[in-house]
Amino acid sequence: MxxxxxxxxxxxxxxxxxxxxxxxxxxxxxxxxxxxxxxxxxxxxxxxxxxxxxxxxSGNKLFPRNAEKRTDAERFEAIADGLADVLLAHVYERRMRPEEKVHQPWLDLQWRKAERALDLLNEAPPRLAGKLHGGHLAVAATLGYLGLRFEGKWERGRPKLKRWMKRFEELHPELSKLLPDA
Structure with missing residues (x-):
């Protein structure tokens, strides 16, 4: 993207x-x-x-030059990347182990981390007004992955984030077609 x-x-x-x-x-x-x-x-x-x-x-097409705005964009990128990391840990625990060896406390820990990150993003998602930046792209990509692997689970109780993703897809259909799918 x-x-x-x-x-x-x-x-x-x-x-x-x-x-x-x-x-x-x-x-x-x-x-x-x-x-x-x-x-x-x-x-x-x-x-x-x-x-x-x-x-x-690209000559700085992905991040603002203004230090404060760039830090905000990088913060969104970091939370999205960290969220993707804990989601992958969750997916691999189930995918790579026989069911009887899956460590449920590990899965629960990873999901709690994911929920905290999602709640933070729900409280204050990146603003879609103005110039699109790397933070927007990272959040959209991670939510796209969540939709693929955890559809229906991440959206509950997060109406702002759900609306944010829908709006991102409406505003940027050319980028939305690059989101993960089955």
Missing amino acids: AAAHAGIPFESVVVTTSAEPDNLVSANPLGKIPTLLTDDGKPVFDSRAIMQYLNRV
């Missing part, structure tokens, strides 16, 4: 991380997504590092 918003051409390649495909692990020894290959073949990995790289090459 960030590359599309910044007007940077890109090719998206879908991989199954658990299969450790050569094209992924040769670029990122951690075997994690997202991983970006620059035009000269250099890898950039981790969402925040990729976002900063795209911001630099």
Whole structure:
């Protein structure tokens, strides 16, 4: 989404991380997504590092130049990325273990972290009036992932955040089509 918003051409390649495909692990020894290959073949990995790289090459199209506004955008990016981390921990606990070995206290802990982050975003989601920034994109991408893996669970009790996502999709259909889907 960030590359599309910044007007940077890109090719998206879908991989199954658990299969450790050569094209992924040769670029990122951690075997994690997202991983970006620059035009000269250099890898950039981790969402925040990729976002900063795209911001630099786009001439600051992803983050405000004003220090206070940039800090706000980075704060939204950080809470969205942290939320994605705890959601992945939750998903992998179920996906990688036999049912009888799933550690429910771990799942409960991760979900409590997710709920706190979602509640914070519900209280004060990033404003959609004005220029779109990396914080908006990170929040939208994470909510898109939540819709894919936890549909119907994250929205309860969070009407502002649910409306925010609907409004983001209405205002930015070209970006919304890049959100995760089955």
